[in-house]
Amino acid sequence: MSDDDALWWAKVRSGGPQRVTPDSAYPAGMTRLVEPDARAVWLLPDLPDNARPDVLEELGLSGFPVDQRGDTARVLASCLRCCWSEPSGPIWPGTSASLDDVAASFRAITDTRDDRARHAALLGAVRRLAASGWVGFDEEQRTVRLGPRVAAWNAAELSTLRELWRSMP
Amino acid sequence: MEENCRRSGLHARLDNPPAGDGILSRMTGGHEPTLDQLAGDAAVVRLYRQVFAVLARESGAMIADVDLLDVDEAILDAFADAGRDGLTVEQAVAACRPFDPQLVGRRFEVLREYGAISKVVDRPNERFHRAAFAPYVMLLFLRRMAERGGQAELHQLLTLEHVNVQATDATAAVGRTSVNRLTRIFRHLGNELAILAAGSTAEQLGEHAQLLWGNKSLITQAEEVHAVVLDRWPELDGECATLRIALAAYGDAVESAAGRLIEQAGTTRALGLLPVESWLSFARGSSTESLAAVLDGFVFDAPAPWFSPHQLTEAVEDGRHTGPVRQPPPRPESATAEPDPQPVPADDREQLHDLAERLLADARSVTVTGVLDGTDDWMAGRRMLADLTAIHHHPDLPYALAWSDGLRVDDAGSPSWVSAGTFTRVSEDEDEDER
Numbered sequence: 001m002s003d004d005d006a007l008w009w010a011k012v013r014s015g016g017p018q019r020v021t022p023d024s025a026y027p028a029g030m031t032r033l034v035e036p037d038a039r040a041v042w043l044l045p046d047l048p049d050n051a052r053p054d055v056l057e058e059l060g061l062s063g064f065p066v067d068q069r070g071d072t073a074r075v076l077a078s079c080l081r082c083c084w085s086e087p088s089g090p091i092w093p094g095t096s097a098s099l100d101d102v103a104a105s106f107r108a109i110t111d112t113r114d115d116r117a118r119h120a121a122l123l124g125a126v127r128r129l130a131a132s133g134w135v136g137f138d139e140e141q142r143t144v145r146l147g148p149r150v151a152a153w154n155a156a157e158l159s160t161l162r163e164l165w166r167s168m169p
Numbered sequence: 170m171e172e173n174c175r176r177s178g179l180h181a182r183l184d185n186p187p188a189g190d191g192i193l194s195r196m197t198g199g200h201e202p203t204l205d206q207l208a209g210d211a212a213v214v215r216l217y218r219q220v221f222a223v224l225a226r227e228s229g230a231m232i233a234d235v236d237l238l239d240v241d242e243a244i245l246d247a248f249a250d251a252g253r254d255g256l257t258v259e260q261a262v263a264a265c266r267p268f269d270p271q272l273v274g275r276r277f278e279v280l281r282e283y284g285a286i287s288k289v290v291d292r293p294n295e296r297f298h299r300a301a302f303a304p305y306v307m308l309l310f311l312r313r314m315a316e317r318g319g320q321a322e323l324h325q326l327l328t329l330e331h332v333n334v335q336a337t338d339a340t341a342a343v344g345r346t347s348v349n350r351l352t353r354i355f356r357h358l359g360n361e362l363a364i365l366a367a368g369s370t371a372e373q374l375g376e377h378a379q380l381l382w383g384n385k386s387l388i389t390q391a392e393e394v395h396a397v398v399l400d401r402w403p404e405l406d407g408e409c410a411t412l413r414i415a416l417a418a419y420g421d422a423v424e425s426a427a428g429r430l431i432e433q434a435g436t437t438r439a440l441g442l443l444p445v446e447s448w449l450s451f452a453r454g455s456s457t458e459s460l461a462a463v464l465d466g467f468v469f470d471a472p473a474p475w476f477s478p479h480q481l482t483e484a485v486e487d488g489r490h491t492g493p494v495r496q497p498p499p500r501p502e503s504a505t506a507e508p509d510p511q512p513v514p515a516d517d518r519e520q521l522h523d524l525a526e527r528l529l530a531d532a533r534s535v536t537v538t539g540v541l542d543g544t545d546d547w548m549a550g551r552r553m554l555a556d557l558t559a560i561h562h563h564p565d566l567p568y569a570l571a572w573s574d575g576l577r578v579d580d581a582g583s584p585s586w587v588s589a590g591t592f593t594r595v596s597e598d599e600d601e602d603e604r
Contacts, residue, residue, distance in 0.1 A: 014468045053475035066474040073476055073484035080481075110488040132473035153478065160478035164485060 005029070009045065016133045017148040018043045033148050036093045042148035049154070067128065068121065071110075075125035077164060078105035079135050083146045087165045091158060096138075096145035099126070108169040240268050240276045242308055248286070248300035255289045255297035280304070323354070327390040334397045341405060344398040348408040351391050352415045359419035366426035374430055388416050521560045525568045528557075529594055537570070537590035538577055550584050557592055567595040 008027035011018050017033075022041050026032060033042040056063045066072050082097035082105055099122075106122050113121075126144060130137035133149040153161065247264035248256055258277055262270045280286045285304035288295040310322070330347045333339060365374055391412070399409045452460070528540055540557070544550040561570035575589025 010468045014471050016471070016473055053472075054477045056475075057477060064472045064474045069474075069480075070484045070487060072474075073481050074488045076476055077481045077485050109485050128474075134474075134476065149473065157478045160482065164478065164482050168485065 002028075008043065012043065012045050031151060033092050033151050044148050044151055047152070052152070068125065071121045072125040072128055074109055075102070075106055075122055076129055076134055077168065078102045078109065079126075079129070079144055079146065080150075080161065081105045081165055081168045083135075083144065084161075084165060087162050091153065091161070092146065092148070092151040094146040094150075096136075096143045099142040099144055102126070102144050105168065237272075237276060238308070238312075240265065240273055241280065242305075242312075243268060244273065244277060244280060245285070245300055245305040245308065248298075249305070255299040257296045257298070261298075323387060324390065326354075327351070327387065327394065331390065331394050331397065334394055334401070339401075341402040344402045344405055345408055347394060348398050348405060348412050351394060352408070352412045355391065355412070355415040355419045359415065359422045362419070362422035362426050366422060366429055374426055388420060391416055517559075518563060518565055521556065521563055521566055524556055525560050525566065525592075525594075528592060529568075534591045534593040537572075537592060538587045540592065541584055541587055547584055560592075569593050569595050 004025070005027045008018070008030065012030070019040050019042055022034065022038060024041070027043065029046050030043040031046050033044055035041065053063065079097070079102055080091075082101045083094040084091055085095045103119070103122055107118060110118060110121075126135060126137050129135045130147065133147040135147045136145045138144075243265040244261055247261050250264070251260070256264070258274060261277055262273045265273045277286065280300075281298065284301065286298045286300050289297040289299050313322070330351060334344050334347050336343075395409055395412050395416075398405055528535055537554075537557070540553060541550045544553050557570050560566050560568045570590060570592050572588055572590040576586055577589065578586045
């Protein structure tokens, strides 16, 4: 691995997927994810199967702690439901969806909560997910789209997600 | 300062240290310092000794105690105060009164021998002496070096060398001298440090840490001089190579010494290379940028959460089933509910006893038929029968229910048939007591 590649890996490791201009250098072992408007490219590390984050789960180790993990996961599922317009195709880049749509989907899978609590949970989860690159969240436009990290799911996982997508209202 | 020294010729003599290592055999007047004295002043004396060794060899006197230097300084101070007439030996001794007159006299001789003090007019019976200013300047210079470790002076020296070799009228000889001087300086530094790093304790090493500080810029400065020299006089490549080797040796010594210190600091978490106040003042007095610069070159691992599809599915499933998660409102500490009393088995002894007494109404026994006649319908009668059976079976109640063979049949009555039976008080005494 050259120094340049090592630097890129260090950057990804400390800062998550890197957003670069489309004409920039392309380090080895990274997936290039072109933004829908082709103005930028995300660099996502291409990890071998036995080095992915879900290995922790297989080993029975606790992963990175997330606040309100259940709600966050549900909101991510709602975002997937709203933004993955073609579940038969690739997940990236998806389309953008309004926060209201996501909220409606979230309400459908968490029906017994009062509106204020649900909204707070939704907003908190969306911001958390946006911070870690799972979704992109435009606070002013109130639109949500998928983040570069979703492209890290492999084919087997995507098929599970397709099941989930179909099962969700 | 160096200029002055050089002009006086002292510096030039320093540039040519003695070839042999047996520097001195004779101490000043047999003044032998004890080990304790030496230990206390070692840091100061070490530097003085190094520099004065040459002078001492020639004059037959050696600085073995920091007090002797104070005497020297006092003598030179006295000359400064004396004005243009100069001083006689007696006057100088008088001016340095707090010091032992013999000691002052001896040092006076030493100073005169190496030319720091000379006769006003060079004739046999001249009594007045004058002092050269260069030794005094050098003394101050040494004093400062002893206090601050000489690092700043080394920087100044390097800057001066740089200027020297860059001067338009500089010759190859100047360059050679410069490079040789630097080589020697860095060899000395490197040797001292390497010996310390190899053989001394971490504490000792920490005391000499000033040799470690700022070494990067020292080496850089030396390399600049080296570059200039090599550029101007390519024929000096031999000397330059020696300098490079000395620099590399010094760098290696710094590395190994710093490695040992860091190893020590790593195990004890001692950031004791600098006093605590230095850390504090750095933290308080620095801008955000310089504070942030401390972490330049560090990469922090920032792991992001990972959501597997399995987790997503599970969460969605859970979300459909779980009700609203309500936090209980906060309650004051004192209002916590009392713990539940120990559960006790329900006992209807009192009610049963009352019922039995009411049915018997002072009689010793009543018939079941009579009791059931007193009830309104079959439901009430059934309850009454159940109560009677319960009273009969209660271990604490002294009543008994006995069935006999008779059977009363009444077509129109509510219980259309009733077995004959009696409800009897068993123990008269206990019953009396309870009443």
